[in-house]
Amino acid sequence: MNNEQYILAIETSCDETAVAIIKNETELVANVVASQIESHKRFGGVVPEVASRHHIEQITITLEEALDKAGLTLDDMEAISVTEGPGLVGALLVGVNAAKGVAFAKQKPLVGVHHIAGHIYASRLEKEFDFPLLSLVVSGGHTELVLMRGHNDFEVIGETRDDAAGEAYDKVARLLKLPYPGGPEIDKLAAEGEATIDFPRAWLEDDSYDFSFSGLKSSVINRLHNAEQKGETLKPEDVAASFQESVVEVLSTKAKKAAEAYGVHQLVVAGGVAANSGLRKALQETFENTDIELLIPPLKYCTDNAAMIAAAGAVAYKQGHRAGWDLNAHPGLDLEKYGKRGQVPQDN
Amino acid sequence: MNILAIDTSNYILGVAVIKNHEVAGEWMTNVKKNHSVRLMPAIDQMMRETETSPEELDQIAVAHGPGSFTGVRIGMATAKSMAFALQIPVVGISSLEVLARQGTFFDGLICPFFDARRGRVYTGLYDGEMNVVMEEENIDMDTWLEKLKAMHQSILFVSQDISEFRGRIEEKMGDRAVFPTPAHQYARPSYLALSAMKKPASSTHTLSPNYLRLPEAEQKWLNRQEK
């Protein structure tokens, strides 16, 4: 076997067309992301058909750029990995079919990757995993606590019962009439304000690691509405700071409680909301004097990218996960079931 | 000259392999089943049976629409990425032209069309040599038929959606409308390869689908700007 093993990955689950190449599971060689954010701004959110149209126009350009940056060719690749879900079906289909085209043309193994597994594995590009670990996944579509006892072994021990944290951010951003995407805007605004408003924290049952953000969202709506009726003005900075404090406190407190209960060695933060400075700070403070090592990916790995898909793909490949030529996009792919595929290691 | 032709732009899933200007293999289904799942296994099987390895291909031909937005992209993503990986040219051909080739020996004009819903069609008009007589467009069928009527010629209608529109066509066109047997109403992938042989290659990076329709959100946005 060659001692330099390269994995190429394609990610098109939402509004970024991304291709990356990694070496020996954890060394990043190239990471190209063609963002479409500007195209979706005027619609106030990602329009699936617009996203798919961009992907088909960008896909081979992005592939070429990644290979050029790496100074490698497709012949150097050990396997081709691709996000097969979850995500927008039309967007995923472009990446899945492009990956199949490349893999078939070069007769390379093909590996389907779960998008959230990718977000979690982004941290492994920085630091080796030490199991058991707990991952706090926070993004526009997900808020979950995932326990990992080994590679590709996922157990979701808590998840949101209504809105994802990122969704709540987007909704509050819209209420405050902030531009799209709203999450980073709230984070910026919150840094300038003070948490003077007492918004609720949804702790749910004592033994639950689930989350709920819909009550918080309603509370923000009511508070803004009442202020408007009374002709009182609320500083948007303070609303943002108070809202953010509520979200961040629930996330970091629950993460710590679960991390201690399961005796994990690491807490791995994953997903777009991991870029939030308020959350990063709160987690650092929460885990500062504990034995639990906190892994927060650098900002470039928080938003969607293919480096994380390559990182997860490399592990799946090693464990013998192989996709057939009939690989499809799976917009509702389940993380736990994904992890249980092809657990029998293969030695070639 | 070895060509792989791919069409997933409409209900038809078509794959053909042309070797040294002969149709070595052609496979076509007309079932509304997931093209994304079935395309690559079909290519794999067609290549095996014709004993063609990917490196032996000289060109990829793909139907670039109009059709189902997603269907068009499944074929295009496959064709573009294969062409990129093999460093060979890719040629995009109108899905309507592929269909029009079914009327090659017809003495008159040929009108291929796909149902675009709400009384509209994706269509165009060709002569027997595949010259474009009227540019393809997304148009209300009644308006289109008025245009065809003014041509004062026999027109062959080629479409798997004929039953949907037959009454209207006969009403407007009378005896000038000609309908082929069902076997001639489907876009054959070997015709796609044939068209591609006569067209210059596209740039792999810039080749993009010809949807003939904006995304709904974009159309609504444009309508708002005009107000």
Ligand SMILES: [Zn+2]
């Ligand atoms: Zn993501």
